[in-house]
Amino acid sequence: APRIGVLALQGDVREHVAALAAAGADARPVRRPAELDAVDGLVIPGGESTTISKLADIFEMREPIDKRIAAGMPVYGSCAGMIMLAAEVLDGRPDQRGFQGIGMTVRRNAFGRQVDSFEAPVRLDGVDGGPFHAVFIRAPWVERVDDGVEVLGRVTDGPAADRIVAVRQGNLLATSFHPELTGDPRLHRYFVDLVRAA
Ligand code: GLN
Numbered sequence: 001a002p003r004i005g006v007l008a009l010q011g012d013v014r015e016h017v018a019a020l021a022a023a024g025a026d027a028r029p030v031r032r033p034a035e036l037d038a039v040d041g042l043v044i045p046g047g048e049s050t051t052i053s054k055l056a057d058i059f060e061m062r063e064p065i066d067k068r069i070a071a072g073m074p075v076y077g078s079c080a081g082m083i084m085l086a087a088e089v090l091d092g093r094p095d096q097r098g099f100q101g102i103g104m105t106v107r108r109n110a111f112g113r114q115v116d117s118f119e120a121p122v123r124l125d126g127v128d129g130g131p132f133h134a135v136f137i138r139a140p141w142v143e144r145v146d147d148g149v150e151v152l153g154r155v156t157d158g159p160a161a162d163r164i165v166a167v168r169q170g171n172l173l174a175t176s177f178h179p180e181l182t183g184d185p186r187l188h189r190y191f192v193d194l195v196r197a198a
Contacts, residue, residue: 004039004191007052042076049083065099106141126190
């Protein structure tokens with residue numbers, strides 16, 4: 001089984017480890033450079049991107065992760081993890097910094113503070129079996145992507161209709177929402193397949 005780490009600095013680590021294991025991966029939390037060396041792919045969980053950014057420096061994980069990404073390691077970022085994979089962040093803290101990432105601009109907490117959390121169906125390109133029941137929690141959306149970034153999913157209706165909420169660029173995958181919270185294994189399976197193929 002492919003060995004996949006979940007970056008365990010802050011956020012919903014356990015949920016991703018469980019979802020990856022259910023999708024057929026040998027999943028474990030990763031907090032140290034030596035632990036990163038032992039995995040073939042990485043998930044950056046939901047949580048708080050400003051905190052994950054700070055802890056990435058404190059735990060000396062920033063450079064090792066940048067290097068692995070440059071070398072082609074598959075990474076999936078969910079919510080705060082999507083923010084950590086974005087080349088540009090709007091409404092971020094001035095000192096927060098992402099990893100070498102996806103050519104896109106994301107807006108933090110984009111869906112508005114009155115509607116902190118909501119759920120909506122999202123159809124994903126390349127994922128069969130009908131729309132995802134997507135859960136958004138103070139989620140970012142994607143405002144712009146470079147050529148070469150594949151848009152996998154958008155919100156279908158409501159005030160945020162057409163906003164991009166799932167993307168892929170090569171071996172990097174990101175969603176605004178949290179598939180690890182809903183028991184739908186399809187997105188983790190998609191990522192496990194990506195790690196297997198890499
Ligand atoms: N608002 C958080 C951030 O900016 C993301 C929220 C989440 O991951 N559920 O990092």
